[in-house]
Amino acid sequence: MKILISNGRVVDPASGRDGPADIAIANGRILAIGKVAPDFAADRTIDAAGLVVAPGLVDLAARLREPGHEHEGMLESELAAAAAGGVTSLVCLPDTDPTLDEPGLVEMLKFRARKLSRCRLFPLGALTRGLAGEVLTEMAELTEAGCVGFSQADAVLRDTQVLSRALQYAATFGYTVWLRPNDPWLGGGVAASGAVATRLGLSGVPVAAETIALHTLFELVRSSGARVHLCRLSSAAGVALLRAAKAEGLPVTADVSINSLHLTDVDIGYFNPAMRLVPPLRQQRDRDALRAGLADGTIDALVSDHTPVDEDAKTLPFAEAEPGATGLELLLSLALKWGEDSGAGLHRALATVSCEPVRVLGDALGSLASSAGRLVEGGVADVCVFDPEARWTVTPAALRSQGKHTPFAFDTSGFELPGRVRATLVAGHVAHEAARDAA
Secondary structure, three states, X not given: OOEEEEEEEEEEOOOOEEEXXXXXXXXXXXXXXXXXXXXXXXXEEEEOOOOEEEEOEEEEEEOOOOOOOOOOOOHHHHHHHHHHOOEEEEEEOOOOOOOOOOHHHHHHHHHHHHHHOOOEEEEOEEOEHHHOOOOEOOHHHHHHHOOOOEEOOOOOOOOHHHHHHHHHHHHXXXXXXXXXXXXXXXXXXXXXXXXXXXXXXXXXXXXXXXHHHHHHHHHHHHHHOOEEXXXXXXXXXXXXXXXXXXXXXXXXXXXXXXXXXXXXXXXXXXXXXXXXXXXXXXXHHHHHHHHHHHHOOOOOEEEOOEOOOOHHHHOOOOOOOOOOEOOHHHHHHHHHHHHHHHOOHHHHHHHOOOHHXXXXXXXXXXXXXHOOOOOOOOOEOOEEEEEEEEEEOEOHHHOOOOOOOOOOEHHHHOOOEEEEEEEEEEOOEEEEEOOOOOO
């Protein structure tokens, strides 16, 4: 289908483009931006007057819950949620059941996602078999099957020797290892250590759980030369260590979740299980450091950390509730809110969820690396069209995700969010469209 997106404000952080332009799309590619050939006969025209036309969002952390946890999320529902949020590419974690440690499972997941045509799916393979932290997986075979990196998700890897061997192997073949820095002996609590956790009687996770793990990782990176992506930093001390590591030239990147960027441990309130998250919400000084780190590029990307949880697992006492929250449909709005609140602006906000995540993925994207997360003539037509002036509040029941739990529900957070996705195109296919007057 030939599509013309007309009268929109085209914003592409990768190139710095920001201005009115038409975009012509055919055969899943962008034919022209700006001056469209007079003989271009569009099968469909999308009027983007008053709207921003941006690259499709790239989310580096989402759990789709399939296979094995279909009661919490189905591929159909979660990819529909991604499209509704303007997300055209996402990285899924390997902690499914069974875990993504066999090529056949990876190929099946990618095949199903392609059939749905809602979002591009890039799986992370398990770093160790069954995420047990003992035996390395066949990384070469998993890469051939479509894995873009290797991760333990939130499963602990206690044996430093296994981790060292994994990084050495990954460095040999140019693979990236994705790890959440968390010391297994200190990181077993349910809330961030501090006055709130003490007052509520909740077991704490000290900042040292993150910093000790970071020190270990940086030493292993120095000795192995492996590329490591640090997932969901949560502390000011962690940001400082990352900044120093980057200044040293270590091949490390990092992301932060929408939850840690906007919330603090005070938001736990009276044991609100919607705030039971991993990593746990920390103090305001940590949130401020995360915001500053994202603004100055120390932290590379903003992620949804989308983890749908069913009702039975969430409506339990705080310490027993399953951690996680739905976030795919909120990623754009919470990026824009951070851009407004911090003064980072629209371009930096969009960069953290488009071209910067693509830079993190790098060569693992193959031919997509040159055009995903950006708008470029000849590149893939992954596009997000949104209304920057729209304001909306989160009603959990209206979310497309099967998981309805979010800490940003208006009745508990009071958040009014900016920006509303009006259309999402994946390879020139309209994966989502909403009326302008939709809530």
